Amino acid sequence: MTTPPPAWPHLYREGAPDSPVLLMLHGTGGNERDFVALAESIDPSAAVLAPRGPVQESGMLRWFRRFAEGQFDVDDVVRRAGELAAFIAEACAAYGLGDRRLIAIGFSNGANIALATALLHPESIDRAIAFSGMNPLPDREVDTDLSGSRVLMLNGDSDPFAPLASAERVVAVLAERGAEARHVVRAGGHGIDGSDLRAALDWLASP
Numbered sequence: 001m002t003t004p005p006p007a008w009p010h011l012y013r014e015g016a017p018d019s020p021v022l023l024m025l026h027g028t029g030g031n032e033r034d035f036v037a038l039a040e041s042i043d044p045s046a047a048v049l050a051p052r053g054p055v056q057e058s059g060m061l062r063w064f065r066r067f068a069e070g071q072f073d074v075d076d077v078v079r080r081a082g083e084l085a086a087f088i089a090e091a092c093a094a095y096g097l098g099d100r101r102l103i104a105i106g107f108s109n110g111a112n113i114a115l116a117t118a119l120l121h122p123e124s125i126d127r128a129i130a131f132s133g134m135n136p137l138p139d140r141e142v143d144t145d146l147s148g149s150r151v152l153m154l155n156g157d158s159d160p161f162a163p164l165a166s167a168e169r170v171v172a173v174l175a176e177r178g179a180e181a182r183h184v185v186r187a188g189g190h191g192i193d194g195s196d197l198r199a200a201l202d203w204l205a206s207p
Contacts, residue, residue, distance in 0.1 A: 006090040008051055011036070015047035020101040023088065023125070024050040025110030027132075029060040035107070041197060042105065042204070049091055049102075053109070054080065063113035069161070070134075077116050077136050084113060085121035103204070104128040107192060108161065112136040115151070115170055119177070122149050129200050131192045132159060134166035135173070147178035152203045154196045156188040 024035040053061040065073040106114035111133025174181035
């Protein structure tokens with residue numbers, strides 16, 4: 001019997017049979033259609049799986065609650081990471097994705113939920129590219145084995161929304177738990193620029 005698609009609102013686009021699956025995670029105020037063009041730039045042959053953030057803040061979609069700018073509700077981060085991991089499993093079953101490589105690609109709040117899920121549920125996300133992300137689990141112990149994981153962090157050195165010290169901390173936690181974590185820092189602030197995209201393509205092409 002065919003498994004029905006997850007009820008969680010999402011976009012799915014099939015790619016070449018042997019291509020990876022790009023899990024595209026939008027930032028605050030975005031939606032599941034925001035990064036289809038970015039997925040095309042990264043790998044036009046890939047399948048695209050793009051869920052919608054389940055939390056609303058002043059009418060804007062997000063992945064988890066926060067108390068203020070940069071002050072996350074960490075309990076909610078943990079809960080939402082678990083929900084995203086469950087969605088990934090349901091979607092892989094529904095769309096017959098099997099053992100195809102899944103790569104999470106997130107921007108800002110989407111980068112943060114990708115990082116949280118990679119830290120807590122490496123069986124769901126073991127490859128991630130985080131554009132303008134930061135530490136989603138401050139003051140929370142992480143004890144998962146990440147020895148099979150690879151993560152690329154891309155940050156601006158003067159980003160007021162993703163402070164460099166926080167980004168450096170999550171890179172350190174990833175490495176401490178055994179992940180291969182690479183951090184590329186450019187001049188500038190919040191966003192995705194051409195150098196970020198080139199760094200992401202180089203990382204994906206590396207063995």
